[in-house]
Amino acid sequence: MNYTLNQLQIFVKVAQTKSITKASEELNLTQPAVSIQIKNFQSQFELPLIEIVGKKVYLTDFGKEIALSAEEIIEQVYAINNKMKAFKGQLFGRLKISVVSTGKYVIPYFLTDFLKENQGVELSMEVSNKEKVFENLKKNEVDFSLVSLPIEGHNYEYLELLSNELYLVGKPEILDQNPKKNAKLLASNLPMIYRELGSGTRKIMESYLQHQEIHVEKKIELMSNEAVKQAVLAGLGYSIMPIIGIKNELQNGSLVIIPQMGLPITTQWTLVWNHGKKHSAVAKAYLQFVLENKNQIIKKYFT
Template sequence: MNFTLHQLKVFTTIVENKSITKAANELNMTQPAASIQLKNFQDQFDIPLSEIIGRQFYVTDFGREIFVIAEEILNKTETIQYKTEAFRGLLSGKLKISVVSTGNYVMPYFLSGFLKKYPKVELVLDVSNKTTVIKDLEQNLVDFSLVTVSPSHLEIEELPLMDNHLVLVASKENKIISEKGTSIFKTIPLIYREEGSGTRHTMQQFFKQEKIAPKIKLELTSNEAIKQAVVANIGVSIVSLLSIKNELLQNELKIIPAKGLPLKSVWKLIYLKKKTLSPVAKAFLAYVASEKETVYKNYFSWIDNTEFN
């Protein structure tokens, strides 16, 4: 048996993507080149690792077992590289973070200085919905997750970063009139995030507390889609203030004052309590803890000057 580390990498990437074409794109290879590497790896086994049915790629049971071993080998190889760098006095390794979609307006500012300080660190950042983010954390696929609503079923540690303000917004063309009470939510059509979203969770808690049955016009699966729908004057919505900075500056959206708003939650970096953090993860946690006030001052102080009422 004479497989190479490159063949292991190609095989695991194909399995992860469930597609030779997608894996080839990720590895910056041509599709034929990836297919050849997969064939050369397969030729060393007399039991099929995968099969193509129709045009769909499937992994066999044997292939899944080889995949697990291949991942372990590749991880050990990376560890050798990182240990070598560490002995040379350089912090290196992978930092894996999953972020809920609105957190994409937050996380880059906490990563920028850290990556400049430690250029050998390799970042893997996944931006997804809350359900996927928590699943990645639960399965120990990431070092940290950035959320506003913590999972109640997991034992976690938390590092609060900054407040998250949720405001009611409408198109500049919308003639809606603010009201002192909460009755405004009984008449205006609201655009909601999908079920499982942290923003939606906070909204629902507010409506439940105020005994409000809001009029839901439609549900959209991303913050960007909601912003565009509001700009187009399809309806109004409650969104994170962080996500609409540009739209406010460009006079495309306006904040509608309403009793009880803005809603507040907290952006926090969470990780599994029993997880053994890598040197890179420990360094990032320490960096964020020491620099979060400076990051807020440099990039988010505009929030303090925003008028909500």
């Protein structure tokens, strides 16, 4: 056996994502590079590790065992590196955060200075929809989650970061900005572009439309906030979107806010963690950093 740590890390990522494409994106590698490393890793075993059906990767029973062992080896390597850093008096370890997709416009500003000040801290961040983020939190797989909608129950602790405002937006040349125009008429002219089921933004949209008694006949469903934005920019339809992700487009005039009764909808970007969670030294330090610097970060980047 002559496999490398790099091959182990790539195999674990493929096992986690069940996709060569997704693994390459998360590892910032090309798909051919990932495929080659997986092929080289596989060549060292007589039994198959994976099966590829279509574009989806399935682990064999043997592959599942190897993936578990590989994760343990990687954790041990991290532990060795962290012990060295501890002797040098540095804060070390991994900060694990799950973020709803539109939260990617928020969380980097609350991480940058902390990571610069603590070079021994590694960041593991998963960006997904609200359902997946809640699943990560429920399984205690992360230190913190960033959400824009409250999570039901009393098993969580919260730290509010800043407000999240959602508006109806579209292209200026195809959407009437008259504030008296009825949203029901808009809904009959162009498709409403939705996020996928499980998205917090979609939940907000559906709640608003139901409350305003607006029936949407034409719908388009897309899997990310960025995809929705590009579809609106292309003139495919309009959508209710968090303003934080479209600031540049509003400033340059490629998108406009369409005034509507009941909008904007305001929620809160909130850092959430399990009640009574025993935070690692890194997680404790990060929480303290956010408490101490939240107002300065908001003032600098979000006012």
